[in-house]
Amino acid sequence: MESIANKPFGLLVIGSGPAGVHAAASYVEAGGPGRVCLVSDDADAPYERPPLSKTVLAGEEPAEGSPILDDDSVWSRIDRRLGTYVEALDTDRRQVRTSQGDELSYDRLIVATGSRPSALPGADPDSRVFTLRSLEHARSLVDAVEGARSVVVVGSGFIGCEAAASLASRGLRPILVTPEPVPQAARLGDWVGSRITEWLESAGVELRPGVKVDKVEQPASVHLEDGSVIEADLVLAAVGVTQSQGFLAESGLLVEDDHLAVDAQLRTSDPHVWAAGDVARARHAVLGRSLSVEHWGDAITMGQLAGSNAAAQGPDGSGSSAEWTDPPGFWSEIGGHTLKYSAWGDGFEQFRVVEHPDEAFTVWYADAGGEVVGVLTHERDEDYERGTELLSRRASLTEALGDSAPEKSS
Ligand SMILES: Cc1cc2nc3c(=O)[nH]c(=O)nc-3n(C[C@H](O)[C@H](O)[C@H](O)COP(=O)(O)OP(=O)(O)OC[C@H]3O[C@@H](n4cnc5c(N)ncnc54)[C@H](O)[C@@H]3O)c2cc1C
Structure with missing residues (x-):
């Protein structure tokens, strides 16, 4: 096996999504030692x-890709190996092996390999079934x-709903098939699911709910x-x-529910390896339990944190590290309607709906x-901003509702 990097990289990052790119950039900006390399397939x-x-x-913009990072002064200091798949990680030797057979050595590693779309069970591999994750897709x-x-x-998750509404706006009449009674019923409750149904139908989507x-x-x-x-x-x-x-499964790093388990400083079970973004199952410093989130903004936050923590670590493992404290947040646009959602993401027992003029609404979980x-x-x-603050303080539903008279509950 050819070794193309005798001298280890100060930081090696796997993944060119928001977590990986911001991890590499914040390591550079924090003055982390050594060369930085970002590898992505x-x-x-x-x-x-x-x-x-x-x-x-x-069809409102071409499939060309808006750049994650515009700052050339940082980006140009990162050695980029795009189109390169990492197939093995040896944490003892601190090396990864790529599908081309190259070995890349590191002092510190950040894994930011994100998510990949699940396959549709029962689909003939030669049928015209598409998925949507990458620009190429x-x-x-x-x-x-x-x-x-x-x-x-x-599927009636956010991507299925957004995509169906977008296809409808191109003039197609998409049929959305979902086992849920209404979209997002399990995650957001029936009331929100019914609103999403109305938005989809008025956008021109036909729904087939409750069937697999x-x-x-x-x-x-x-x-x-x-x-x-x-x-x-x-x-x-x-x-x-x-x-x-x-x-990852073969690396020896601690894996929980297919995610890399990390502490609140985003460090894995190996002191030289951090993980950020969708792939991480991270202990949340405020909540005191581990969460996995699949949100763009959180991937940026976690990437920046992992990069600056890796930069701060001295050769003996010492150094001050910051913790993940922000409540997770997400937004979605379905047929011209925007939803903003901030939640710990591991379920709810009750919710209250507050309806506002002009069809605006707030749902407290x-x-x-x-x-x-x-x-x-x-x-x-304003409720979204207040909601993230209440989440951070672990406030009560009574405080959240304040003077507003809830119109629906469950
Ligand atoms: C179509 C779409 C729309 C979305 N819309 C929203 C939205 O509106 N709001 C929101 O909050 N979130 C949204 N998301 C979710 C958001 O994009 C993800 O949460 C975010 O991209 C996660 O970032 P990440 O860096 O952890 O992983 P990813 O963005 O998945 O990046 C992972 C990277 O790792 C690379 N990689 C993986 N395995 C390997 C390997 N073995 N070797 C080398 N490279 C590897 C991949 O090629 C990729 O570059 C959307 C996602 C999709 C697909």
Whole structure:
């Protein structure tokens, strides 16, 4: 095996999503020692994913990719190896091996390998089933959609809902198939699911709720468990993501639920390795328990934290480290409607809906003890800001509701 790096990199980062790019940049900005190298199997220069299911799929902007980092003065100091897949990690030798057979040595490593789309069970591998994670996926999907008349979207998570609404705005009439009674019922509750249903329907999406896909046959015949068959030109599978990767499972690093387990300083079970973004299951310093989140802004925050903590670590492992304290947050745009959601993300026992003029609303989520565990807003940014502050203080639902008269509850 050829060794192309006899001298270890001060920092090696795996992944060119927001966590990896911001980890590398903040290490450089914090004056971390040694050369910095970022390796990613994505061949495109780092780009923003959120527009892919929104403006790009809607045809409002080309599938070219908006850059994650504009700052050339930082970016030019990072050795980038794009289109390079990491297939093995040896934490004893502090080396990774790439699919080209190269070995890269490091003093410090940040794993930011994110998520990959889950495959649709029962789909013939030669059928026209697409997924949407990367810019390359978006290009293929946009090409396929150009000549299509009918498309089935499977899954009513945020990506499925956003994509279905975007495809509808291109003039298609997408059919969205989901086992949920209404979109996002488990995550956000039935009341919010019903609002999303209305938005999707008025955008031109047809919903098939409460039914699973049994199989997809070539070219794109979607067989549902209720016995019906939808003949489509193509299928977009938005059925969730996985963080699982063979090289992580075999690395000896502590893995929990397919994520890399890290402490509140984002350090893994190995003192030379940190993890950030979707791949990490991190202990939250305020909450006192571990969370895994799949949000763009949190990936940036965690990447910056991992990069500056890695830069601060001395050769003997000493050095001051900061902790992950921000409540996780997410936003979504479905058919022109924006939702902002901040929550610990591990469930709720009760919720209260407060409706405001002009169809704006706020939903407060709480645990069984009445502590606020999430807030969701539509056109009510002040409640979103207040909600993140209440989450940070672990405040009660009673305080969150204040004088407002809740109109719906569960
Ligand atoms: C279409 C779409 C729309 C979204 N919209 C929103 C939104 O509106 N709001 C929001 O908060 N979040 C949104 N998200 C989620 C958000 O994009 C993710 O949470 C975020 O990208 C996670 O960042 P990350 O850096 O942890 O991982 P990723 O962005 O997944 O990046 C991981 C990187 O690691 C690379 N990699 C993986 N394995 C290897 C390997 N073995 N070797 C080398 N490289 C590897 C990948 O190629 C990739 O570059 C959206 C996601 C998608 C797909």
